[in-house]
Amino acid sequence: MGIKSLDELKSLRDKLKTDINIRASGEIDSNIRVVVGMATCGIAAGARPVFTAMVDEARMLELGNVTFVQSGCMGACHSEPTVEVRFPGLEPILYGNVTAEAGREIVRRHVRNGELVQNLIIGRPFETV
Template sequence: MAKLSLEELRALRARESARMAKRDIHGKSIHVVVGMGTCGIQAGAKVTLNSIVDEIEAKGLKDVIVTQAPCQGKCDQEPVVEVYSPALGAVAYGKVDARLARQIVDEHIIAGRIIKDHQIDLEA
């Protein structure tokens, strides 16, 4: 097998990271992605992520994946949280503080309702 160049290795890593971040969720785990770039950290993303983890633990939920993503280009909306679930597909929320983080677990993940007031469009 030919040796990969550094650029090829980087491209491979980027593809694998993208694949893991947006894995096929049909019938599988719920996946929560928290933006943890520098802008996210400055906006309080660590508190957001830890609040999500605490609420998932408190509610005894199993099989929820929580990963961290770099800056997604929506710095004015940080901390940004994306939720991928079989029931609701991919939904993004902006300015997620500790309170909204718990609400996302309770309303979106458990009750299956999108929190429209805080939903954002990452493609806009």
């Protein structure tokens, strides 16, 4: 599949970006992105069962519009495991100290109903280039 030139790389990037934009603008079904911090620290704090539980809950609720992503560490070690919920066009919400049960609750209430889950939200006080 090798990328043969910079132009090819650029168009691949643009295509991938557009895919995300489509998702973001809600034009396709899969428009909510749930990111679970799964670096060593997150996993140590129990991120794996959280991830499994959330995917399971979404399947049970037959939610077709959500993508679950395993990601690295966001740096909030004090509140691992962390889960970020991104609705297209909205400020991402970061949850900390998420247990499997809390993960299910986030899927039920936030992902499905758009309701924020009390007491689990933490700040994400940084800027990214």
